[in-house]
Amino acid sequence: MASGRARANHAAPFGEHDALRDPLEILREVFGLSAFRGQQEAVVRHVVAGGDAVVLLPTGAGKSLCYQVPALCRPGVAIIVSPLIALMRDQVEALRQQGVEAAALNSALTPDEQREVRDKLHAGELKLLYVAPERLMTAGFQQMLRETEISLFAIDEAHCVSQWGHDFRPEYRALSAIAENFPGVPRIALTATADPQTRADIIERLQLKEGQVFAASFDRPNISYSIVQRDNGKEQLRDFLSRHEGRSGIVYCLSRKKVEETAEWLNGRGIRALAYHAGMDARIRSRNQDAFLTEDNLALVATVAFGMGIDKPDVRYVAHLDMPGSVEAYYQETGRAGRDGELSEAWMAYGLGDVAQRNRMIGQGDAPEEVKRIERSKLNALLSICETTACRRQSILAHFGEAHPGNCGNCDNCRAPADTWDATEAAKMALSAIYRTGQTFGAGHVIDVLRGKTTDKVISFGHGNLGVFEVGKDIDQKTWQSVFRQLTGMGLIRVDSEFGALKLTEAARPILRGEQPVLLRREAPRKQTKKDARREQAAAMGDAAHAVFDDLRAERARLAKAQGVPPYVVFHDTTLRAMAEARPATLEEMAGLPGIGKAKLERYGDSFLAVLRTAG
Numbered sequence: 001m002a003s004g005r006a007r008a009n010h011a012a013p014f015g016e017h018d019a020l021r022d023p024l025e026i027l028r029e030v031f032g033l034s035a036f037r038g039q040q041e042a043v044v045r046h047v048v049a050g051g052d053a054v055v056l057l058p059t060g061a062g063k064s065l066c067y068q069v070p071a072l073c074r075p076g077v078a079i080i081v082s083p084l085i086a087l088m089r090d091q092v093e094a095l096r097q098q099g100v101e102a103a104a105l106n107s108a109l110t111p112d113e114q115r116e117v118r119d120k121l122h123a124g125e126l127k128l129l130y131v132a133p134e135r136l137m138t139a140g141f142q143q144m145l146r147e148t149e150i151s152l153f154a155i156d157e158a159h160c161v162s163q164w165g166h167d168f169r170p171e172y173r174a175l176s177a178i179a180e181n182f183p184g185v186p187r188i189a190l191t192a193t194a195d196p197q198t199r200a201d202i203i204e205r206l207q208l209k210e211g212q213v214f215a216a217s218f219d220r221p222n223i224s225y226s227i228v229q230r231d232n233g234k235e236q237l238r239d240f241l242s243r244h245e246g247r248s249g250i251v252y253c254l255s256r257k258k259v260e261e262t263a264e265w266l267n268g269r270g271i272r273a274l275a276y277h278a279g280m281d282a283r284i285r286s287r288n289q290d291a292f293l294t295e296d297n298l299a300l301v302a303t304v305a306f307g308m309g310i311d312k313p314d315v316r317y318v319a320h321l322d323m324p325g326s327v328e329a330y331y332q333e334t335g336r337a338g339r340d341g342e343l344s345e346a347w348m349a350y351g352l353g354d355v356a357q358r359n360r361m362i363g364q365g366d367a368p369e370e371v372k373r374i375e376r377s378k379l380n381a382l383l384s385i386c387e388t389t390a391c392r393r394q395s396i397l398a399h400f401g402e403a404h405p406g407n408c409g410n411c412d413n414c415r416a417p418a419d420t421w422d423a424t425e426a427a428k429m430a431l432s433a434i435y436r437t438g439q440t441f442g443a444g445h446v447i448d449v450l451r452g453k454t455t456d457k458v459i460s461f462g463h464g465n466l467g468v469f470e471v472g473k474d475i476d477q478k479t480w481q482s483v484f485r486q487l488t489g490m491g492l493i494r495v496d497s498e499f500g501a502l503k504l505t506e507a508a509r510p511i512l513r514g515e516q517p518v519l520l521r522r523e524a525p526r527k528q529t530k531k532d533a534r535r536e537q538a539a540a541m542g543d544a545a546h547a548v549f550d551d552l553r554a555e556r557a558r559l560a561k562a563q564g565v566p567p568y569v570v571f572h573d574t575t576l577r578a579m580a581e582a583r584p585a586t587l588e589e590m591a592g593l594p595g596i597g598k599a600k601l602e603r604y605g606d607s608f609l610a611v612l613r614t615a616g
């Protein structure tokens, strides 16, 4: 491993030793952290010793350290493959602030800047180099790497190699060649993608069969989950956002049009919101993304085009105004909240119309029938989670094959258990009305028939003469909608892809025959107590500490702005919270807090001490 090559011995702050450095020492000195978390240490030691690794850990588990620490322990430069320029930029900036020689090589640099990075690489001055996959595989770059001592290859967002995931990037496929071109250099692939097919694909495609797999529970205990029926979506969203004043988060909508409308609507009501979707002018889009990264108190309203590679650790909420297409997508999108481990909320408002619309989108796509079938079943799996009265966390994890005992205490169903009612008769009526009307209508018309409304459609199809006409008039419209949704979620009704027509499934039979009772959730609107998340946090921290915390945040914002970097690059919320609680009076005391390594202590210690002296 030691390099025998003659190389200018420039004074890089770390590395440049022939012996391997101790991971714990690096963790403490450079990153200011006292201990590894979960699987980190095992991964780090394995890679430092030269082993290949596949790291499957949920967002926020601390995957970056799994390659950053080995990169500083081993001689040479670590090559980090990363799909997004924005992500590289932030990681490099954060590392530099910690006193680490890191750089990125990508198309956003000027030719001069690129040359500078290449010179540094040549001179052995870099410890980490971030590159895009397409650049890594060019002949020129490969040649350059052959002349350089490489400590390891890290392949971040490794699920991009798989066609099963929704972030497939063909360039990732070529990465399999690294194993052949650089035998003996450890490779580490990392992802937060939970589904088994994608995982298998990563191992296969990146030739990591010999690598050790490190995996952990995919639970995100600091994220609270709530799913509500959409009634007046925007107002519900406003209610939800009122709990997050002064904090930033993401609001997902299905269409570009809705993104723009929603952002405008929120701004009109005094809630700062910016839009983001693929159809926008690229400059405005990237400006909005930057604003989201650097500002607090901003709702970024976006389509799913936004999010991959967004590393912002303090996203306090993710709201969905429309239902995503699968549990995988839902979990990935909500997973962008709370990377820093602090309390965060995932909230969704949905309606049966979403299911019909999604089904239509699937139907109109040009994927083969087999793929469409998979997509529909994925959609139904998410609907079941929306409709469940059980613990959401348990249901979500079960979908990924992970057992959870339930009663998490941190989802809407656990906090306020749902009321249920005996809906055996109502279910029978609903199912037979679908059947009698020929399984060719959407929920709206079938409910009209049940409630005995003589609409034009009812008249023209002669549905007023059916036995089911008017049998359900004692049940109100909303309750009927809820019945149809829940029966769909239970898999008794299937929403046809073309016109949103409802069809019965095999599972509906025993219910139609009255052989099986049906318990449904009562939709008594669970009054979301307007608990202000900030107040919750203040309570957890103590009022005095919370006031100091706010002062520290202001100082952080000032320092970040002066350097044009996101606030979390200066310090994470976790660090500020520890500071507010411990109130260190000297640099020595401050050095003991999480997230304050040598370089940051020198750089920021005095400014924050000054704030602490006058605060509170």
Ligand code: ADP
Residues within 6 Å of the ligand: 033, 034, 035, 036, 037, 040, 057, 058, 059, 060, 061, 062, 063, 064, 065, 311, 313, 339, 340, 341, 572, 594
């Ligand atoms: P991931 O890439 O897995 O989503 P990150 O690498 O972004 O996670 O880390 C998530 C957060 O956890 C960061 O704020 C990071 O500083 C913090 N973190 C990681 N490892 C540790 C540790 N051992 N002790 C304390 N905080 C940690």
Ligand code: ZN
Residues within 6 Å of the ligand: 390, 391, 392, 393, 394, 406, 407, 408, 409, 410, 411, 412, 413, 414
């Ligand atoms: Zn729960």
